[in-house]
Amino acid sequence: MRFYPLPRSFFSRDPRRVARELLGKAVVRFRKKKILVGRIVEVEAYLGKGDPAAHAAAGVTARNRVLFGPPGHAYVYFIYGQHFCLNVSCQPEGKAGCVLIRALEPLAGLEEMARARGLRAKDGKVASKRLTTGPGRLCQAMGITRARDNGKDVTWEDSDLWIVDLRFRPRRIRRTPRIGIRQATAEKLRYILAESEFVSG
DNA sequence: ATATCGATTATCT
DNA sequence: GATAATCGATATG
Numbered sequence: 001m002r003f004y005p006l007p008r009s010f011f012s013r014d015p016r017r018v019a020r021e022l023l024g025k026a027v028v029r030f031r032k033k034k035i036l037v038g039r040i041v042e043v044e045a046y047l048g049k050g051d052p053a054a055h056a057a058a059g060v061t062a063r064n065r066v067l068f069g070p071p072g073h074a075y076v077y078f079i080y081g082q083h084f085c086l087n088v089s090c091q092p093e094g095k096a097g098c099v100l101i102r103a104l105e106p107l108a109g110l111e112e113m114a115r116a117r118g119l120r121a122k123d124g125k126v127a128s129k130r131l132t133t134g135p136g137r138l139c140q141a142m143g144i145t146r147a148r149d150n151g152k153d154v155t156w157e158d159s160d161l162w163i164v165d166l167r168f169r170p171r172r173i174r175r176t177p178r179i180g181i182r183q184a185t186a187e188k189l190r191y192i193l194a195e196s197e198f199v200s201g
Numbered sequence: 202a203t204a205t206c207g208a209t210t211a212t213c214t
Numbered sequence: 215g216a217t218a219a220t221c222g223a224t225a226t227g
Binding site for chain 2: 058061062063077078079080081082146
Binding site: 055077081082085087100102134136137140180181 | 218219
C-alpha cells in the first residue's frame, strides 16, 4: 500500500477542525535514504488575530509570515534558545492559523530517531517513549529545523516532509487547555488521543 | 512521584 | 532588555 500527502484542502480550514482531524494521521519524513514515521497523538490549534497566544496575533512579521501564506506549509520556529517546533499552516491564504504538532507515536525509523536524539540504545532496544513525546523532541528525532524546513509545502509529493492518512481510527479524543502559554489558557485548544501512551505532559 | 531551575538565542518592546 | 507554543538534570517527598 502506498501513501500520499494529505491535500491542501485538508488544511484550508479552521485550525480547530484541522487539529482534531490530524489526530491519528502521521508525519512522514524522508531523510538520509530512510523513512521516519510517527502517528500524531497530540496537537494544539493556534488561531489568527484574536488569539493572544498565537504568533500571528500581532500581524505579519519576518518570523511568522508562513502563517499568512497558503495552507499546508510547515511553520518551524526556534524557541528557548535550543528547540524547534513544527506547525502546519491552516486557513486560506491571507488568513492566519496553524496546528502545532506536539507528540508522535514512533512507527518507523526508531533507530534513526534514537540516534538523532542522542539516545543510543545500550542493549539494542530503543526507549520509544522519549523519542517523539514533545514538540522539541519530535523535531530533533526527525531532523526538523527552521533552516531546513520552514515554509516547506507538506502537501507536495516531492517534499521530504508529509502528513499522511494511515486510516487509523482514533478511539477517544480529549480536549485540554494548551501547554506552556500564559495567554488564553482557558480555551481547550489542545487535542490528544486519550488512549495513547505517547502524549506529552 | 512532582518541583524547580538553567541552557541559550531569535524576536519584539 | 525581557520573554518564550521546551527539555533534561537535579533535588526532594
